[in-house]
Amino acid sequence: MEFISQPWPWYVAGPLISLTMFLMYYFGKRLGISSNLESTCAMLGAGKLVDYFKLDWKKSAWNLTFMIGLIIGGFIAMNYLTPDKTVAISAQTIADLNELGFQNAGKTYMPEELFNLNLISVKGISILLIAGLLVGFGARYAGGCTSGHAIVGLSMLELPSLIAVIGFFIGGLTMTWFIYPLIFS
């Protein structure tokens, strides 16, 4: 149990992610999480706004079930398997984050400044909302997210996925290196 309650190293997590992809193929499905955003929009009646969402979301019941599993998995991991909630990020990362105005970097699982609803500012809410918009829009435009493109697509040696993942990093690096200093300080 000692091993489970510690943070899992990359060489344990990576292969277990591949195993999940393999299991999904064995179950007859292709792992891809952002499609659930479409299904939930359709479920909540987005068909009234945009015709596309008149799709039959019940066909994606398997993926919605997987999504509910993710929620349960997060609950189990946080409440029963993670006694120590700190994240051992590098000293340089902590220093960089302090400079951007993040106190106590790494002492919690998520930064309180952005994710504690009691501390969050209007600016923080706008940041999270815009971030979500970009992720949702970008995932559909690119045809998938980290799971569908970076894990499954690359495993299948698909060129569109490689291009999408290069895009993910161009966007991510631009945000972190050039836009963060403008937003936070």
Place this chain on the structure above:
Amino acid sequence: MKLIKFLLAGIFFGIVLSKSEAISWYRIFEMFKFQSFHMYGIIGSAVVLGIILVQIIKRTNLKTIDGNEIEFTPKKSGKFRNIIGGIIFGLGWALAGACPGPFYILLGQGVGAILIVLFGAMLGTILYHAVKSKLPH
């Protein structure tokens, strides 16, 4: 009952991503700053083993649990969509410090503020389908 296996797979995936800290905002920031090998090790080893597993499925002609052929449906491709969509996604990934899988897992962890991100992501999804005919693909 056929759905139970997907629930279990989701729970497993949620625990793996939680316990490896791959869904911590801090780890994503650290990754884009190139200050740790952790995230690159996770994605890299997942892809390397993934390539091997896909080859094993193809060469052994493995069948699904229901005895059907395993279908490898390719992703949509286009001159612009993968790169432009990818960049937009990446900007959001770094800003939220999370991608869609982690949204749901973090919700389960009790991070209430992730609902704001999730709401934004659903709006983004609707927006895409509302304007997609005007976008270059």
